[in-house]
Amino acid sequence: MKKITGVDILDEEVKKKLTTKNIYKIFNNFIMPLITEEERDFLEELELFLLKSIETNIDLNTEVYDLFPILGKKNYIQRLNNFGDCKRCNMRYEMLLAMATSIVDPELDLARVVTGVIFANPLFQFGKSDRITEVLHQIVTGKKIGCICITEKYQGSDAVNMKTKIQDKGDYLILDGEKLYTTNGPNADYFIVYGVSDPTNPRGTMYQVIVERGFEGLETNRLGIQSVPRVEIGQTIFNSVKIPKENVLGAKGQGYKNLFSGLVAERCAIIGSSLGIAWLTAITALIYTNIRSQFNRPIYDFQGVSFPITQLITELMAATELGFTSATEYDKTIEHQHFEEKKYIKYNASFSSGAKFLASSLAHKISYETQQLCGGIAFTDNLRIDKALEVAKVQEIIGGARNIQLYLVSRAIKDMISFL
């Protein structure tokens, strides 16, 4: 990869104070009152690990994937589902993992959430065969990379009406089609793919299968997405790919139900990443503007700088509370095995959509505003603000564009007045 980092122009005094360690210290002050004692212990342990083992290995000229096995060794590829002897696993832990990882490296967290949650969660929920257990082990240890293929060239927001074709041939399935914007795709070892046997009846005929790198007829190409150069996002083509039955996660019709129940987990994890980005840029601005002087005083002394930062942090505190509430709601649904109950599924889907809409647009707003408030240095790679701003753009569209999140909430709100 071409070297993309530039010269270091950051003032020594700023550099000494604007460390990830200090950002975590301030972040903890905000976050600790919102979480339990056990969650606090988890967060502190995690932050120490990220400082020691991840931050020291980050190279902005290298893709994020070499960091996966380091995360995997400590079971930090995901914290949504129980794996190994891990006790601290649910959506609230996953959200803390996403926040702390995004603070140290927002691009890494984007790729991690895709492999660790968006890809792995359906395997935890629906995987039955020995092969799937094997795949899951490789993914959660960070040795292999996963991705998810929903979006197509002509079916984006209207994903249900997908055209990718799956035919049941008895002992195996045959998959034909093209998916787009597959995060991690060009580098992935495993692909969760959705396809239908009858495009006029997608709900009744949708399958969910796992394609493996090396299967004949699989082709991946990288898209030129410049906002996240360390994450590969691609076009994934399936030319009569033969899928063994043991790689089927959702059989005919079940694929549709799996797709929708998975979207809630996906959105919650994206909420965590978005909040992490927002805290990273808000705290960076708070520290920087208190050190940087113009007109003989720290620029934070000017209300034109301090008031907007304060307002952004106030909004972020509220969004963080909402994020934890959506995680708690998700955990309750899983704990009480409510996934077959329509009213809980609907409630969770709309709640998570609203929170995802809010958190991801706030991450973008805070990154954009703090960049302007900090000035030129925030456009360089000496601060992490510009990188965070670029990743925030992706967080806003991945998992469904903002209008689609609003569409889901608007339908749920309309349902509330249906008794009138």
Ligand SMILES: Cc1cc2nc3c(=O)[nH]c(=O)nc-3n(C[C@H](O)[C@H](O)[C@H](O)COP(=O)(O)OP(=O)(O)OC[C@H]3O[C@@H](n4cnc5c(N)ncnc54)[C@H](O)[C@@H]3O)c2cc1C
């Ligand atoms: C960087 C990146 C990573 C991604 N990663 C993945 C991935 O890993 N796997 C995957 O499957 N997909 C992925 N996506 C795809 C992403 O989920 C889609 O881009 C998204 O669902 C929108 O689809 P579309 O791009 O085709 O836009 P369109 O559906 O064409 O939408 C274009 C615009 O129209 C609006 N619109 C559409 N329908 C309506 C409506 N009914 N009401 C109001 N407004 C509407 C949308 O909100 C949007 O603003 C990724 C996308 C990007 C950019």
